Amino acid sequence: MNRVRKETNSNKKIWILIFVVVSVFCLIFFAARGRYQFPLSERIVMTTLAPFQGLMSTVNNEIRYVTSSVWEIATVYEQNKMLKSEVEQLRALNLQSNELASENERLRTMLAYKQASTQFDLVIATVIARDSVTWTNTIMINRGTNDGLKKDMAVITSQGLVGNVVEAFSSSAKVELILDPRSAVGTIVQRPESRVAGIVQGNKDDKMMARMVNIPRDADVIEGDQIVTSGFGGVYPKGLAVGIVDRIDNDEGGLLKYAILKPAVDFQKLEEVAVIINSREALPAPLAPVVPEQAAIESDSAAGDTK
Template sequence: MFSFGKKSVIGAFILFFVIAVVGWAWRQHNSIPYVTGPIQTVITPAEEGVTWVLEHISDVNRIIEISLKNRIEWENLENENADLRKRVVDYDEVAAENARLRRLLDFRAAHKDLQLLAGAVISRDYGTWTNTMIIGIGDNQGVKENMAVITPDGVVGFVCDVFPDSARVQLMTDPRTGMGAVVQRPESRVASVVRGNGNMPTEPQFVNIAKDADILEGDTLVTSGFGSIYPKGLYIGKITSIHMDDSGFVKYAVIAPGVDFSKLEEVFVITGTSAGTSYEKPDVAPKLVPQTQRDKVEGIKGTAAL
């Protein structure tokens, strides 16, 4: 049990008395200013300090809330911008694809005499001595070796290897490739062979032309139709310059192909004609001859027999 002494009782009584007096005086501060005045003088700075602290705490909380809100809005705007950028990219890609496909469809509609099989380019191999690419159609889709490959811009090359669902195309810029060509200009009609140029893959050449032959810069070259690969009249490119051969007996012309091989995405394989004539593998397979520096060997795979 707790025991209270006389001093404890007196101390408690005095404390209670002081609290009672202070409370009474506070309630009667208007009537007893000489008591409440000093108390108010002591309490006022403390009240002001507490008020200042509370106001600044409120300001800090408001700043934090605004900052968090702005951060959330900024992140939302960033996400919306990223989504809009992605949509723009997707739209541009779809628009570009639609434009390419529309052009292919228009080309097919304008060449009903040809049986055309469309295929996507899935890989490329552009080297010094070989220029080939892989397309996403093959034997299961009716592709055969030595079928011509074209686009609306002109000749691409021919199918050199066939797999179940893909095929390798040897481009007209490949140094091993050659095809019969003729100058389209009626006054000329000079015929010879277009070959790939290993020293300058982007500039195939119209070779073995008589030095007095009627060819001019700007002349258009089309396929001559000789041989069993390329039908007649397919656009090849334009002559950009004419040069004498090292032998001095013949000349050759540098060609700017109609096809931009760096941008190929879809191509057509010519599988036959509307009349039913199919471009099948020739009875005697063209001979693949190793490339020399000037490649003066006749009978290269894909070269028309002139």
């Protein structure tokens, strides 16, 4: 009996399984052909899955938003880095362009002065160093004996006198400025009714100014007078601008006075200079010291001739 019951139950399960399989097949078949709909099933599924779909949609949108934001931030960051790099490059190019334009303008001015000064043979040089201790005393230039420079050659700009070469090397030279207290430049007042001579040296009290010394107390020198080289001594050609009288003071002794000069050259902005390697102007003969005995003889001779 137990065996019969087990067989009967097994047969029922088989038939039920067959019925389910056939039913599913039919449902799939008719659904595929569009002859059967599942309105109730679809509603149940949609109702059950709707919250999950909404949540997944929200999560998906948030992920897309975050990803998009991160990508945009990274893109903007990279673009910002590129723009900053381009700005720095443009600034450097602009600075270099301005510096080249400034140098070109200075060299044009110097070249125009060189072409106009036909009485001189000039060598254009660049200032490459200045003495850190005595800033206003000496400079180094990038021309030397290979370019024809020698000791005691005058150094100028288009504005006026700079100084003279004190040491010449193969490819460089040392220049003593007129602001050096050790310098001595023979000068004269350019004003026709004055023509007072004197010596220009550096001013110890004001390193950016110069002094014209050995001026007689009653000499005709006034503020605003233009001071130029006298040509005596054989180093500096005559007529080079040295400076303008700023003020006049009396010497301690009381017999002489001196003039404080504002130099014609702006030594703070000195970058290019010209060296006079040859001058076609005839320099005045240097003054020879007069011996007292010779002076007396010449005076008697002149008196006899007058007679």
